[in-house]
Amino acid sequence: MTADPDLLDDLLRLAAAGGTEVDVAADPPGARARYSGAPLVLIGADQVAACLRARLPRRPRVILICRDDSAERTWEISSLIGAEHVAVLPTAEPWVVDQLTERPGPAATARTIAVIGGRGGAGASILAAGLATTAVRAGHQTLLVDADPLGGGLDMVLGWEEVTGLRWRELTDTNGRVEPRSLIRALPRRGGLVLLTFDRKELLGIPAEAMAATLDAARRGRDVIVADLPRHLDDAAVLALQAADQTLMVVPAELRAAVAAARTAATVAFHCENLAVVVRGPAPGGLRAREIAEALRLPLAGTLRPEPAMCEAVENGTPPTAEGKGPLAELCQRLIEDLMRTAGAQVAA
Numbered sequence: 181m182t183a184d185p186d187l188l189d190d191l192l193r194l195a196a197a198g199g200t201e202v203d204v205a206a207d208p209p210g211a212r213a214r215y216s217g218a219p220l221v222l223i224g225a226d227q228v229a230a231c232l233r234a235r236l237p238r239r240p241r242v243i244l245i246c247r248d249d250s251a252e253r254t255w256e257i258s259s260l261i262g263a264e265h266v267a268v269l270p271t272a273e274p275w276v277v278d279q280l281t282e283r284p285g286p287a288a289t290a291r292t293i294a295v296i297g298g299r300g301g302a303g304a305s306i307l308a309a310g311l312a313t314t315a316v317r318a319g320h321q322t323l324l325v326d327a328d329p330l331g332g333g334l335d336m337v338l339g340w341e342e343v344t345g346l347r348w349r350e351l352t353d354t355n356g357r358v359e360p361r362s363l364i365r366a367l368p369r370r371g372g373l374v375l376l377t378f379d380r381k382e383l384l385g386i387p388a389e390a391m392a393a394t395l396d397a398a399r400r401g402r403d404v405i406v407a408d409l410p411r412h413l414d415d416a417a418v419l420a421l422q423a424a425d426q427t428l429m430v431v432p433a434e435l436r437a438a439v440a441a442a443r444t445a446a447t448v449a450f451h452c453e454n455l456a457v458v459v460r461g462p463a464p465g466g467l468r469a470r471e472i473a474e475a476l477r478l479p480l481a482g483t484l485r486p487e488p489a490m491c492e493a494v495e496n497g498t499p500p501t502a503e504g505k506g507p508l509a510e511l512c513q514r515l516i517e518d519l520m521r522t523a524g525a526q527v528a529a
Contacts, residue, residue: 181211181231182224187245187269191222194273198280208234215239220279223263225254231261235415235451237423238262238392240399243279245269262392290398291519292405294424296448298431298441300411303460303484306508307430308408309337310500314512316372317504320403320520323364325394326377327417328410329385334377335368339497343368347379352390363397374402391416395423404516411444413451421451426519428456428481431472433463438472445476456481458511482511 182188183206195202203218205211208230215221215236223231225246244263246254248271258266267276293311297304305328312324326334326348335341345368368375376394398405407420421427427448431441441457449455456479459469473480485507494500501509 181205181207181222181227182245183207184224184226187224187226187247190269190273191224191245191276194276195280198277200280202280208236212236220282222276223261228254228257228261232257235418235422236261237419238396240264240396241279243267243276245276262396290400290402290405291522292395292398292407292420292424292426293515293519294407294409294420294427294452296409296427296429296444297411298429298444298457299437302430302432302437304430305331305334305337305408306494306500307428307458307484307512308406309334310508310512311515312373312404312406313338313499313501314504314509315404315406315516317501318513318516318520319372320516321372321374321401322404322406323367323374323376323394323398323402325391325398325405325407325420326375327386327391327407327420329378330410331378331408333380334375334408337494338373338375338499339494340368340370340375343370343375345369345375347377348386348390349379349381351376351394352387363393364401385414386416388415388419391419395419404519413447418451421448424452424454425522426454426456426515427452428458428515429478430458430460430484431476433459433461433467433469433472435465435467438467438475441472442476445478458482458484460484462486481515484508484511 203214207227216239221242223242223244225244242263244254244258244266246266247269254266295304295308308324312322315322324334346366364374409417409420429441429445429448431437457473457476458481459472461484469480469483487506487508490500490506490508501512
């Protein structure tokens with residue numbers, strides 16, 4: 181990724197020396213579609229500022245390429261765009277050729293699904309917790325990320341208030357500098373489900389660096405990542421959206437909720453490519469789920485009927501979908517199966 185013609189000539193020459201085929205993009209918009217799936221990403225120093233503005237998702241094997249005259253300032257900001265190495269040309273040319281010729285192992289199949297409410301109180305946290313519980317029941321190692329500072333806390337939704345482990349406050353104190361395996365081990369967990377949530381003390385927001393470290397750790401050690409996001413997006417929520425393979429917006433079957441959801445969707449869609457709607461009943465005015473999805477110009481991922489028994493169970497400390505029965509459990513099972521089926525197809529390809 182570079183718009184510097186001289187640097188591009190050098191990199192094409194090194195790629196040819198390594199017998200490696202490359203795709204070229206002049207800037208982040210041109211690279212976004214291929215960014216996450218490429219075996220290796222080389223970013224020219226001329227694109228650092230553009231990458232910071234674009235908030236590209238964190239991923240492994242990113243190398244920042246610069247020349248001697250720009251090396252010092254490039255080193256200072258390399259971590260902000262998630263670069264693992266800085267290669268200074270011409271000194272590092274042999275090393276760059278080695279990286280271009282290295283054939284990495286099979287790509288990780290970790291999948292990320294984000295959930296956001298179309299309006300306040302839509303039920304996004306219940307859906308997120310249900311998806312995470314369902315993924316674990318299906319045998320997937322799962323991380324549930326609570327990214328809504330103004331929510332009630334996903335530990336309460338799961339009935340995990342007494343489960344010990346690292347919360348966002350302790351993680352932000354480290355500036356996100358935690359070794360991936362250590363981070364996962366330090367979080368509250370039961371069986372295959374790991375949770376990152378808030379404590380009951382004041383926290384104004386999640387630093388983007390902490391979210392990036394969390395997502396990076398989860399990609400290396402989990403099969404499924406479920407993120408419960410706030411409606412008012414901060415930098416951390418944007419990172420999670422950009423990393424998501426699927427984003428679900430929960431919308432109650434009400435006219436005012438649909439109007440509010442249209443505004444939310446316009447903001448969310450700017451940061452993700454795969455946005456769908458889940459419509460939650462009842463519908464006091466008789467609005468149909470398909471009508472709401474069509475009004476929002478979004479695909480309909482599913483519908484939810486009222487479940488008083490499930491809501492009562494959550495109040496008593498039983499996680500949503502824990503029994504694997506009911507409309508929410510059925511929807512979550514289908515959504516997780518679709519998510520992992522897509523992952524398998526990508527690995528096969």
